[in-house]
Amino acid sequence: MDTENRDFSAKTGDIVPAADGCKLNFFARVGHFSVKVGAALLLGLVKGVKLILSELLELAVSLLKVLLWILRELTSPLRNRFNINKDMQKKVMKAKKAGKSEYNKALFQFWFSYLFGEDGVFYTAFNYILPVVSIAFLIGIIRYGSGLEYGLSVEYNGREIGIITAEADFEAAEREVQQRIAYADSDETIDLSAKYSLRIINENDKVVSSSQLANEMLAASDEALTEAFGIYIDGKFIGAVTDKEPVQDALNERILNYRVDGVVKDISYKNNIEYSHGIYLASSVMDTKAAIDLLTSSKEKKAVYVAQKGDTAVTIAMKYNMDLNKLEELNEGIIKKCSKGMIVNVIETESYLPIQYVREMDPVTFLDYETVEVETSSLNVGVRDTLVVGRRGEKTSHVEITYVDGKEYSRKTISSKITKEPVVEKIGIGIYAARPDSPDTVLTGSGEFGWPVDGGWVSDGFGGERNHKGMDIAASTGTEIYAAADGEVVSAGWNTGGYGYFVQIGHTDEYQTVYGHMSEVLVDEGQYVSRGQLIGLVGNTGNSFGSHCHFEVRHLGICLDPALFLNTTESFNTEADKKKEDDKKKDKN
CATH class of the missing domain: 2.20.230 (Resuscitation-promoting factor rpfb fold)
Incomplete structure (x- = not known):
């Protein structure tokens, strides 16, 4: 029997595998811990419920004690009355034995005490009913009072002139009277002091507005008065007229005849014009023509305007509603030239009642x-x-x-x-650094293509007796060769036609550049390259005699002179470059 992986149970004597015994031991501990936690939670819950119930019980006991105390207090007169009645009954029974006279006397005392004595029927009823009656009476008074309407009775010059609903109405009426008096420009003053008191308004009383109160105050004064229409501009009294219709007709006609260029909408007076019919001082009443002349009057004044960006003589004339010739007269030459910051003389029109209007524009x-x-x-x-x-x-x-x-x-x-x-x-800042070794290599072409070699010099030009198809740029083997412009590599690798290792790049507008006799090609066919990107190294491969880069420019397959497209003067235009070249010449000397 194999016992190496078995444990013996002390209690049962059964043989249990070791691994299973560990599992049982673990689950037993977990079960024991879970029981303890559950028991603790349950115990805590029971204690919590017990605490809540005990508090509720104490609260209920306290409320019961309060209710019993209230009940005792309420029934105390009845219990006292009951005890008194028992004592009085004993006295009556005792007096009955003593004789009829004593009996009647005791009986009278019993009923008198029962009805009118302390804690008797009437005394108890009075104590209970009186508060209820008082509360009902108070509620009735409040309901009655809330249904009444109150106002301020204004007394002026010894008589009531009206009732207002708020003190602010009197203040407004006082200001109104002050305006009418101020217009009269009289040295005499009118006493505006008045008394007002709060009282209930009945159906015969008349509640007046602030303007009506102003009329009553003026009527109660000793000034000469008349009935008229007061003219108010933005709430300010400017005078009165006997008939408002001619005045309003004149104002309407001014609006209709107002000259405006273009299509306008919402044309009206800027100020609010109102008429109020009432009692006014006779001295404040204006003649109808004088009122019309005042309201339609205007004056011109000179002013200056600082021209803004985009201003012209036309726009400034429109801004001030001026005739263009008048603007030219005040500012000679402004029609031909008007610049920002220019001081322009203009004429401003100020009306007593300015007219405003709205124009829609699409500038x-x-x-x-x-x-x-x-x-x-x-x-x-x-x-x-x-x-x-x-x-x-x-x-x-x-x-x-x-x-x-x-x-x-x-x-x-x-x-x-x-x-x-x-x-x-976009302003371009040049970073293309390839250029000839010396500024003596002068090429003044368009600059459409960049110098393709990091240094070097022109060892053989385009054309000549041998009909050279490109430009040879001599440089040491391994010198870097760059793409002369952005484009796509059309061909790259060995050329059997004598170019050796070469790269051919296609550019826009059907231009192509060719770089021959390389020692190493560093790009692949189909690759897109940027101007100045390294594409190979100078070598001496193919039909070549000496290390150099054979550079061609082709358009629609026709070879063109590369010098027409290269510009080396731009490569030596900085002070640092000039100083560097001067230093080289000094070193050679």
Whole structure:
């Protein structure tokens, strides 16, 4: 029997495998721990419930004690009365034995005490009923009072002139009277002091407004008064007229005949004009014609305007509702030239009652473009040039312009739409560093293609007696060769036609460049390369006599002179380069 992996149970004597024994021991501990935790939670829950129940019981006992105390207090008079009645009954029974006279006397005392004595019927009823009756009476008074309407009775010059609902109405009436008095420009003052008191308003009382109260106050004074229409501009009294119709007709006619260029809407007077019929001082009543002349009057005054960006003589004339010739007369030459910051003489019109109107316009405004600088290998080091010309954008807006007396007062943009996006101007900063060894190698072509070798010099040009198809740039073997412009590698590798190891790159506009006699090709066919990117190393492979790079420029398959497309003067245009070359010459000397 194999006993190496078995344990013996002390209690049962059974043989249990060791691994199973460990598992049983673990689960037993877990079960024991779970029972302990469950028992603790249950015990805690029982204690919590017990605490809550004990607190509720104590609260119930306290409430019961309070209720018993209230009951004892309420029934105390009855119990006292019951005890008194028992004592009185004993006395009556005792007096009955003593004789009829004593019996009647005791009986009277019993009923008197029962009805009128302390804790008797009437005494108890009074103590209980009186508070209830008092509360009901108070509620009735409050309900009655809340249903009443109250007002302030105003007494002026010894008599009541009206009832107002708030003290503010009297203050408004007082200001109104002050305005009418101030217009009269009289040295005599009118006493406006009044008394007011709170009282209940009945159906015969008349509640007046502040304007009606002002009329009553003036009527109660000793001033000469008349019935008229007061004219108020933005709430300010400016005079009175006997008939408002001619005045209003004149104001309407002025609006109808007002000269405005273009289509306008919402034309009206800027100020609020109101008429109030009432009692006014006779001295404040104006002649109808004088009132019309005052309200329709205007005056001109000279002013200056500082021209803003985009202003022209036409826009300034429109802004001030001026004739263009008049503006030219005040500012000679402004029609031909009007610049920002220019001081412009203008005529402003000020009306007693300015007319305002709204015009809808769709002005076009320009959006300035941004200028950014970018490094580019399309330019040699030290060269700056415009890669993309910036162009202003355009925005069309729908605006409502409010004019007052012909002068622009405010404007509100309803909507706007960009009709032409601005074009960001890009300034190129050249980083292309390849150039000949010496500034004596002067090529003044277009610069469309960059010098393809890191150094070197022209050892053989285009054409000649042997009809050379490109330009030979002599340099040491292993010198780096770069792409002269952005493009795609058309061919790369060994050429059996005499170019040796070469690279051919296709560019835009059907141009191609060829780089021959390389010692090593560093790009693959189909690869896209950028101007200045390393594509190979100078060598002496193929039909070559000496280490150099054979460089060709082709257009539509026709070989062109590379000198027409190379510009080496831009490569030596910095002070550092000139100093460097001067140092080289000094070293040679």
